[in-house]
Amino acid sequence: MVDIRAVRGALDNSVAEAVRALAARAHDADGVAPLSEQPLLWLADPAAPVAHLLVERPGGPEAPGGALVGYAQLDLGAPGAASAELVVDPAVRRRGIGRGLLGQAHALAESAGGLRVWAHGDLPPAQALARAAGMAPVRELWQMRLDLRTADPEPGAASSPQPPQMPDGVTVRTFVPGKDEDAWVALNARAFADHPEQGRLTRADLLAREAEPWFDPEGFWLAERDGRLLGSMWTKVAEPGVGEVYALGIDPDAQGLGLGGALTRLAVAALRERGLGAVELYTEGDNEPAIRTYARAGFTRSAVDVMYGTPALSARPVTR
Ligand SMILES: CC(C)(COP(=O)(O)OP(=O)(O)OC[C@H]1O[C@@H](n2cnc3c(N)ncnc32)[C@H](O)[C@@H]1OP(=O)(O)O)[C@@H](O)C(=O)NCCC(=O)NCCS
Structure with a gap:
């Protein structure tokens, strides 16, 4: 006992x-x-x-x-x-x-x-x-990884003169602490409406992360058109030599424009410029658009986390 x-x-x-x-x-x-x-x-x-x-x-x-x-x-x-x-x-x-x-x-x-x-x-x-x-498997979370020492620089990387091309009219700037919280939380909730964890992130959760030693607004980008927030790319460097695509979210109204891919290229280029050796990220195993976006940027699956549930709990599709 x-x-x-x-x-x-x-x-x-x-x-x-x-x-x-x-x-x-x-x-x-x-x-x-x-x-x-x-x-x-x-x-x-x-x-x-x-x-x-x-x-x-x-x-x-x-x-x-x-x-x-x-x-x-x-x-x-x-x-x-x-x-x-x-x-x-x-x-x-x-x-x-x-x-x-x-x-x-x-x-x-x-x-x-x-x-x-x-x-x-x-x-x-x-x-x-x-x-x-x-219990039986009901959900998979993939870790994907890109080795920056062997991968070719993307267009827009530090060695290339061109920054990644954004969709028409979209501009990118970095997150301003104390100013962008509410807009980001609203975007995150819309982008991850079906996600059991990420979509529940509150302003307090965001502030807790801003207080972490790794938080760096220079690695947290917001994509806007006509003053409206359409997407964000948040990166994290918490381990020596390894960067993370921590959260990439695109408003449902702006999905399918290529914004996710452009922000991924921007993040990889910035992490490469910082001299990091690899980039990692987590994504739901059934989130095909995300996996396709990351695979196109050179990421491959490196590990899998499995969620087990009692048989009555069927797998519910989630996206991240
Ligand atoms: C998974 C983990 C929590 C098991 O803890 P534990 O105290 O060793 O497990 P128990 O002694 O209660 O084992 C219960 C049953 O699980 C199974 N089991 C546990 N470890 C096992 C092993 N190494 N090989 C085979 N069966 C195992 C057996 O059926 C076992 O019953 P038995 O000993 O009568 O055969 C522990 O290994 C751990 O902390 N792993 C890392 C964290 C992790 O993976 N957590 C997720 C849990 S789903």
Whole structure:
């Protein structure tokens, strides 16, 4: 029997720090980070729509590796069904902790319409745990990557005199903090209306990201026509040598004009100019227009995250 402590709202700082350390130990052992960015930001957010499940080892923080050996976070605000991420300390796996956390998550998720759980990297233990709980894949998130050391510069790259060609009448400028938030949040909600996570981003979520050390408005572009925001390209450099296409969103009224491709070329050129070795991004595995756009810019699939759900939860098409 696994002893699980459930917490709503923000975790104490020391507990949040223990979750980050547990995630780092699992990342080292598995080669894949078990918790993604939003759950990490929600650890210390009192307004987060989540429940935290904690498995602590008797012996307190002095115990080797710290007191925390298992953690799950449930997003109870996700549309349709709660979604969870979970991690067990590599030193104490195959002792029923993962099964215990998943069972408790299922119980808490019942009133939210069911449970889905992310398996980052879709590693064999995660596949086995999810399948043993009667869950099956319902959604795939692709990571795509472009190696800038081998790829040919796109037209508009630093070595080329021409900036990428934008559709007629479209101008591009960088994001101005304190001024562009509301327009960007509205655009993001329209562009990602069908997306269970990205489309829910609020002004507070945007401000939380602006407060992160990696935030750089010089890598965050807005495309406008006649003063109206039509699209945005937000890049992030949080790892040495690697840039990320963090969020590319085009207003539904402006989709199909080639704006997404032009903004992708602009971002790749800017990241290349900064001397980075590679660019990564995440996209839904069934988002054909996005995958086509990125493939045309030279990106190829480099990893897959799989979301498992109970059989009653059918895959719902989502786009990013
Ligand atoms: C997946 C993970 C949470 C499992 O945690 P755990 O505490 O080791 O899992 P449990 O001991 O409760 O295992 C429960 C069942 O899952 C399956 N399972 C778990 N790990 C397995 C492995 N390495 N190989 C085969 N089956 C495995 C088995 O059916 C197991 O039951 P059994 O031991 O009676 O055969 C852990 O490996 C982990 O933290 N991985 C990295 C993060 C991750 O992938 N999270 C997503 C989870 S869907």
